[in-house]
Each structure stands twice: as C-alpha cells, then as structure tokens.
Amino acid sequence: MKKEMKKILAAALTCAMSIGLLAGCGGASDSGSGESADAPATEEASGQEEMDAADEQQAPEMSKESEAEDEGTIRVVTFLAGSDQWAPVYKEVINDYMAAHPGVTIVDESQPTSGTQDLFRTKVQSDVAAKTPPDLMLYYNGEESKMPLDSELFVDLKPYMDADPEWSANLKEGAMEAGRNEDGMQYCIPYIGYFEGMFYNKELFDQYGLEEPTSWENIEACIDVFVENDIVPFATSLMKPSYMVEQLILAQVGAEGQKDYFDNSWAPALAAMKDLYDKGAFPADCMTMTEDDIRVLFADGKAAMMINGSWTVSGLKDNENMRMITMPALPGGKGGSDVALSGFGSGWYMSKEAAERDDVTLHFLKYMTSPEVMTRMIAVGGSSAITCDAPEGASPLEISANDMLNTATKFVAACDSQVVREAWLNMTEPGIQYIATGQSSPEDILAQSRSLNEE
16 A cells, blocks of 8 residues: 555656746655755756656666565564563564564564563553554453453454455454454454364274264264273363363354353253263263363373363373364264364454554564464464464374364354353352262253353
C-alpha cells in the first residue's frame, strides 16, 4: 500500500513542479534529504527536463530502488521476555528480520508477565490509557480483550486477511475463532497455545502385535492383552482425571456438543470412564495416584497410553517410540481426528495508527505469523495457530503432535477454563470416583454440576 502511494505521489510531484514555477515555491523531497524549499525555479525546471529525458532503461532501475525501500520504526510489546520459554527465539527472529530489512527498526518493549509484578499487563494498560498503543502487540484475547477493544485504538484484521489470501490461507480457521467477535471482527490473530491429546507408546503396541490406538475398537482390543502382560493400558489418575474426562467428552459430543456444559449428552463419556475402570484399564492405585505418578509410569514404559498436554512433550520427546493423536471417537460419537483440544489465549493486535501510517507493521505481522517463523517458535513448545511444518530435527513425538494439529479443522479450549470451577471439580473430583465405583450415575453427577454452573 505504501509503495503504491509513493508512486502516485511521485507522479503528482512531477506535475506540481511546473505549477511551483508560477507559485514561487518548491517542494521538499519525500525522502527527507534536506533540500531547500527555496531552490531556484531554474533548478526545478532543469530537474524536470532531466527526468523527462531519462531513457526507458532507467525506469526499471528506479522502480527496483523504490520497491527495495523499506523503512520505518515499529514499536512491539509482547510477554515474550524474561524467563519466558519463547523469549530467546523471539529475539532471534526479530534480529533476523532487521538484518533482512536494514531500513526497519523494531523497538521491542516486551515485558515479563511472571514474577511478583505483572509488568507486561501494566505496560499495555498504561499505553492504552495514554492512547499511545504499540504498533503491534501480543496480548490476551477472550475476556481480557475488552480493554484494547473498548479503546478503539486497534484495527479489524479481517480486511487485511481477505486482501492477502496467500497469507491468510496459513492461518488455521479453527484457531482464528479465538480472536474473533460474534460480529465477525478479527480483533487479533491467535498465535501460540496449548494442546491436549492421547500419548501412546508404539513399541508396546508393536511388541504385542496390536493395532495402534487410532480407533475405539483398537483401544478396546488392546486392553485385555496389556492387562494380561502387566502393562497398564491407560496411565490415569482418578484423583485428578480432568485430562482424561476432557478427551472422552470431546470424543463423544464433538466440538459443538462440548459447549453444552454438563448436558446429559456428556453421560456416555463419563460412563466410558466406569467401563474402562471395570476392565482394569487404569493403574491398581489410580484412586490415590498424582499427576506426577502417572507421567513417570508412562515415561518408564509401564503404561501404553496417557492423556495429557503439550507441557509433557519435552520430557518424552527423546523416546523415539512415543506418539500423539487425538482421542478416537467413542462408538456413535462425534469426535475424532478433525477436532483437537487446543486453546489460544493470546494473539497479535495492530494499532490503527500503524495501519494508517504505512504497511511496515503489517509486513512484520505477516513475518511473525509465517509458517517459517512458527516452525521456529513451536520448536520450543506449544501449539501453532498457523499451519506449518514440524521443526527440523523434530522427534517422532513432536512430528505426530504437529500432524495432529494440522489435521484438525476444529479447535476447542479445555472445558475447565470455561465453566465455574466448583462445577467442574464436582464432576471430576470426586464425581468420577463415585461413577467408577457405582456410587453415582453419570446423569446424577452431571445434574449436580449443571446446577453449580448455573448459580
């Protein structure tokens, strides 16, 4: 946009030079070279004649020079600072961008969000209150988007996405919903999030000649074999069963049904927990095991499967037998590989001032949300809202997790972050224990939790 505008201004300036002879004043250079506005008219006329006399071979060279010009300063604020795990690679990609665009200066004002003081939120809130927002910021969406949106200092990014299909084609539609209003305004572009799914040890399945757990039928078929060979089918704690319950609910009701909080349509998923318990699919002491206990059990090769999240990948990736997929759909269920449990709690906002000034900030935003940069970011961890390749040298586990996320067309956030905390805990702790041991029915537990969620 800026380049096209410069071409138009250059043509207008050429015409204005002749008019300037009559007006008795000259035009200042658009490049800010410091030429005097009082330069003699004869010099302007001479310059005009020289421009008119330029041969056609010079035009392409001037065009290339104009296209190569890429100057501007971008103020950026993120929470990728301090001890944040992505901070080092974020610094690298910024430096790489400035090296490739010598005329661009990125003023990184990022602040840490951890520690005794949340310097990041304080920084953003102060800038917005003073009506001096950063040109680009990585900030929270959802409920916390109210502050930047109410300020009316930031643009709707949808028109920019529509204008560049090549760029927007890489932005996962399911992920983009996390930064979109009900009226369709794309107030931010979601970036890095978390994901949950089913880990499994391929070596154990191969050892006993079992099909990998890509269907519920395969899962049911493997349970007896593993139990007979003293292998725990699912490393699961019924004292802390939240991850397992989340995945089973999604496998039963799908993305839309997951939003019908504590509806009776969830009952088959809770009943599946009892069925698995009755078949001996969980550790013998699952009622008292902690999250740490089940991770160790799975990592040591004593369990075939585990439901967990992206935060456990780094501790398992060195084992070449580990894989990750979404929980297969329950019989008659609406879940499956097209739905992934992945939340995106933050995204990129662009200020109106930056958008109106030039296209430099937009260009940097496209760089930060490019598949190449995202591959570098997720090499550290997390889920990408942009379709990208697995990092170079990625482990089989990391590749399978990336494939899982690229295959999914729908993304949903974890239920426990969307409902009343007391209601969720009533269902999972101790609700699942009551269901597994036959002390309560799924419908009764759901009714209790539904009531607590509506209070």
